[in-house]
Amino acid sequence: MALSQEDVRAIADYARIGLDEEELRAMTVYMNEAVAMLQPIIDLEVEEVEPTFHPIGSLVNVMRADEPREGLRLDDALENAHATEGRSFRVPSILGGGGLS
Amino acid sequence: MKSLEEVLRDWEAVIGLEVHTELTTLTTKMFCGCELSHADEPNAHVCPVCLGLPGALPVPNREAIRSIVKAGLATGCEIEKRSMFYRKHYFYPDMAKNFQTTQGPVAFCMHGRLDLGVRGQGASELPDGAAAERAGDGSVPVTRGEDGYEVPIRILRIHMEEDAAKMNHLGGAEGRITEAAESLIDYNRCGTPLIELVTEPDLRTPEEARLFMEKLRRIFLTIGISDCSLESGSMRCDGNVSLRRKGETELGTKTELKNINSFKSLHDGLEYEIRRQAEVLEEGGTVRQETRHFEPGRKRTVVMRVKETADDYRLFPDPDLAPFDLSDGFIESCRAELPELPDAKRDRYMAAWGLRAEDAETLAGEPALAAFFEAAVAAGEPAHAQATANLVLNGVMGFWNAEGAGPAESPVSPEQVASLAALVAADAVTSAQAREVLPICAETGDDPAKIVDERGMRQVTDDDALLPVVEAVLARCPDQVRQYREGNVKVIGFLVGQCMRESKGKGNPKRFNELLRERLS
Numbered sequence: 001m002a003l004s005q006e007d008v009r010a011i012a013d014y015a016r017i018g019l020d021e022e023e024l025r026a027m028t029v030y031m032n033e034a035v036a037m038l039q040p041i042i043d044l045e046v047e048e049v050e051p052t053f054h055p056i057g058s059l060v061n062v063m064r065a066d067e068p069r070e071g072l073r074l075d076d077a078l079e080n081a082h083a084t085e086g087r088s089f090r091v092p093s094i095l096g097g098g099g100l101s
Numbered sequence: 102m103k104s105l106e107e108v109l110r111d112w113e114a115v116i117g118l119e120v121h122t123e124l125t126t127l128t129t130k131m132f133c134g135c136e137l138s139h140a141d142e143p144n145a146h147v148c149p150v151c152l153g154l155p156g157a158l159p160v161p162n163r164e165a166i167r168s169i170v171k172a173g174l175a176t177g178c179e180i181e182k183r184s185m186f187y188r189k190h191y192f193y194p195d196m197a198k199n200f201q202t203t204q205g206p207v208a209f210c211m212h213g214r215l216d217l218g219v220r221g222q223g224a225s226e227l228p229d230g231a232a233a234e235r236a237g238d239g240s241v242p243v244t245r246g247e248d249g250y251e252v253p254i255r256i257l258r259i260h261m262e263e264d265a266a267k268m269n270h271l272g273g274a275e276g277r278i279t280e281a282a283e284s285l286i287d288y289n290r291c292g293t294p295l296i297e298l299v300t301e302p303d304l305r306t307p308e309e310a311r312l313f314m315e316k317l318r319r320i321f322l323t324i325g326i327s328d329c330s331l332e333s334g335s336m337r338c339d340g341n342v343s344l345r346r347k348g349e350t351e352l353g354t355k356t357e358l359k360n361i362n363s364f365k366s367l368h369d370g371l372e373y374e375i376r377r378q379a380e381v382l383e384e385g386g387t388v389r390q391e392t393r394h395f396e397p398g399r400k401r402t403v404v405m406r407v408k409e410t411a412d413d414y415r416l417f418p419d420p421d422l423a424p425f426d427l428s429d430g431f432i433e434s435c436r437a438e439l440p441e442l443p444d445a446k447r448d449r450y451m452a453a454w455g456l457r458a459e460d461a462e463t464l465a466g467e468p469a470l471a472a473f474f475e476a477a478v479a480a481g482e483p484a485h486a487q488a489t490a491n492l493v494l495n496g497v498m499g500f501w502n503a504e505g506a507g508p509a510e511s512p513v514s515p516e517q518v519a520s521l522a523a524l525v526a527a528d529a530v531t532s533a534q535a536r537e538v539l540p541i542c543a544e545t546g547d548d549p550a551k552i553v554d555e556r557g558m559r560q561v562t563d564d565d566a567l568l569p570v571v572e573a574v575l576a577r578c579p580d581q582v583r584q585y586r587e588g589n590v591k592v593i594g595f596l597v598g599q600c601m602r603e604s605k606g607k608g609n610p611k612r613f614n615e616l617l618r619e620r621l622s
Binding site: 014051056061064065074077082084086088091092094 | 133281
């Protein structure tokens with residue numbers, strides 16, 4: 001089940017990662033190596049096995065009370081941002097939207 | 102474009118709704134202890150969880166889970182004990198962690214139902230020949246009645262998720278994103294508990310969609326999970342609509358309608374979209390699957406986004422959130438907290454007090470209004486319940502609007518309203534006079550009976566006093582008397598007016614009318 005260069009281009013697109021043709025070729029080789037490593041797992045017969053989404057045994061219904069807890073101070077929240085304006089994070093506009101539909 | 106009526110003669114519109122409701126009555130966000138923000142300064146309520154910082158661990162808010170279970174119970178859903186949270190991936194800065202936490206194939210609430218009563222003018226949107234069953238399996242029957250029809254609308258699911266941040270797009274016209282150069286982000290709203298309800302495609306007219314949304318809002322208000330404001334966006338609705346030829350069972354291509362911030366917009370947006378699609382199809386074109394934005398000012402929809410490829414959200418179970426296996430005890434304790442729901446309340450008003458269906462529905466729909474009305478009925482006599490309802494709906498509500506008040510902080514008391522309704526019921530004042538008395542009640546705090554007497558507003562209903570007035574007017578107006586007897590019965594209005602003038606406005610117009618008719622017959 002080898003990934004084509006077009007598959008990798010589509011994945012990069014989804015991940016909003018810009019790759020030039022050279023990088024795309026290299027990434028296709030690299031990703032196919034990664035998929036090959038996964039092959040033994042892909043080959044396993046798991047039809048009858050319940051998926052293990054949550055490995056922590058029988059932990060269920062973990063909830064908290066609806067009580068406020070102190071969050072981050074504004075300076076701390078904005079500290080690592082590339083750009084800010086007033087109290088807000090500032091980002092370049094993203095054309096064509098892309099929010100939840 | 103053809104009118105909606107013309108279009109629906111040949112086409113069937115298939116409508117489904119997706120309704121997002123923020124759980125605004127909670128204190129904190131869905132997965133962290135940040136306070137829910139209402140009008141706070143940007144980024145005043147943020148933490149590593151809602152900013153998506155590495156290593157932060159989310160923990161679900163118990164009250165949010167209780168709220169969605171209540172929402173499910175109130176809309177006839179089955180409560181799924183076992184469900185999970187999923188990650189829905191997308192890259193956009195309104196969700197810094199690059200995925201929205203939502204639910205997968207199994208939601209907390211599945212397969213519910215709301216019964217709609219479509220009456221009056223709005224019922225005529227559904228043409229006479231429309232299908233009597235909508236699901237193909239008998240589960241959505243249309244029952245026609247005298248003044249309209251009843252139809253159950255199936256709810257596919259209600260799932261729990263979280264809201265995204267607010268983006269403020271700078272530059273460009275009207276803050277439209279396509280023109281903006283930069284955007285500012287405020288994460289206060291990010292992580293707000295949100296429930297999404299999805300209907301089955303059972304709705305057939307814009308009026309039904311509007312009624313469904315109104316009914317849902319009344320239920321959510323009553324169970325107290327949200328302030329349900331379409332205007333401020335705490336309740337949001339997307340409409341999916343497609344057309345197919347009458348009798349056809351295959352679904353046509355749908356468009357999705359966004360930016361609906363009022364019940365009227367929901368109706369008008371869907372109406373426009375149905376008419377637009379009919380025009381496209383009848384001219385031999387094809388409807389494109391796209392998202393359209395409703396412009397209420399211009400009453401039209403415009404393309405927002407064309408879906409060329411299916412979105413791949415790479416939905417998978419969130420390993421950071423433990424699965425749910427709700428106990429019967431948990432579900433029953435939610436059920437025990439449910440108040441009387443609007444439909445039950447409406448039925449009680451009709452059965453106990455003989456209220457008209459529309460009045461009972463309106464009063465029962467808003468918890469504070471219902472409480473005020475019930476207090477007024479309790480302060481007076483049950484026999485005056487309809488008079489009290491009339492006064493509240495056609496007088497007191499207008500007064501509240503004018504005063505910028507509401508039932509919770511009413512400037513007139515339920516006792517005053519009860520007393521005033523009794524005066525109207527006894528024909529001691531007209532409805533118009535009752536409306537004049539309301540501001541005086543508010544100002545003086547006096548009993549309406551006292552106000553009416555002090556100001557000489559009490560109407561005379563005693564025939565001994567009214568008859569001489571009637572006789573005098575008839576003697577004075579031989580022309581009108583002749584016209585009436587020749588069949589021009591409308592002239593009675595003029596004669597009543599004369600009687601009112603003669604009695605200096607104190608005589609009861611209804612009784613004058615009756616006495617005049619007796620004398621003239």
